[in-house]
Amino acid sequence: MLEPEYRTGFRVLNREIGLWSTLRAVIPAAVKSLRIHYKIDKNLDEAERQKRELKNHFKLLAFMYKELERQLGTEKTNEVMHTVLMRGGQAFFRGFTPLGADSDLMDFVTVYKDFEANNVVFDVIEESHRKFEIVIRRCLIYETFMELGIGDLTQWMCDIASDYFNGYHPRIQYTKDRMIARGDDTCHEVFVWQDRL
Numbered sequence: 001m002l003e004p005e006y007r008t009g010f011r012v013l014n015r016e017i018g019l020w021s022t023l024r025a026v027i028p029a030a031v032k033s034l035r036i037h038y039k040i041d042k043n044l045d046e047a048e049r050q051k052r053e054l055k056n057h058f059k060l061l062a063f064m065y066k067e068l069e070r071q072l073g074t075e076k077t078n079e080v081m082h083t084v085l086m087r088g089g090q091a092f093f094r095g096f097t098p099l100g101a102d103s104d105l106m107d108f109v110t111v112y113k114d115f116e117a118n119n120v121v122f123d124v125i126e127e128s129h130r131k132f133e134i135v136i137r138r139c140l141i142y143e144t145f146m147e148l149g150i151g152d153l154t155q156w157m158c159d160i161a162s163d164y165f166n167g168y169h170p171r172i173q174y175t176k177d178r179m180i181a182r183g184d185d186t187c188h189e190v191f192v193w194q195d196r197l
Helices: 004-017 019-034 046-072 074-095 105-116 140-147 151-166
Strands: 120-127 131-139 172-178 187-193
Touching (some): 004 019, 004 046, 004 074, 046 074, 046 140, 046 151, 105 120, 105 187, 120 140, 131 140, 140 151, 151 172
Antiparallel strands (some): 172 187
16 A cells, blocks of 8 residues: 555646556556665664665655656656645655644654654754754755655755644744755754744
């Protein structure tokens, strides 16, 4: 069974380019994707193991991108894939458990660390009931996309996160002022708990 982000992506593709064009891209991409498995060697460090997992997860996306590019050209493919990523990215973030009525920022910090431990390598600058500030030293998704040959798609990765976090909880104010995917050496994220709505 395909992950929710892929199911969402296929629906978006169908709406954007039609069923026939979607099938012409998805079927060959799926066949190619099934033939490749990135081995997770126990000698790799934790970040590299996680990156291999991500490569196995996103290889279908990479093959779909290449099939679409062959059919539609780079400009149209990028336009379509922007919509696919923005919608599918929201499904990818399903690991961020919603906060309950009695939750606070520390509950979010736990959820963030559990989810992002698979995607980024980061240092915590501040972790309190009021503020969670981190510096991301490595974005494993960005590295994965680059290694899979879909570097064009990295330009929207931060948009997906910003869109998601800005709507995650009404008391969390999210800012990101440095982004690896936009050419910075690190990402800088700050989550501030607002006392009042």
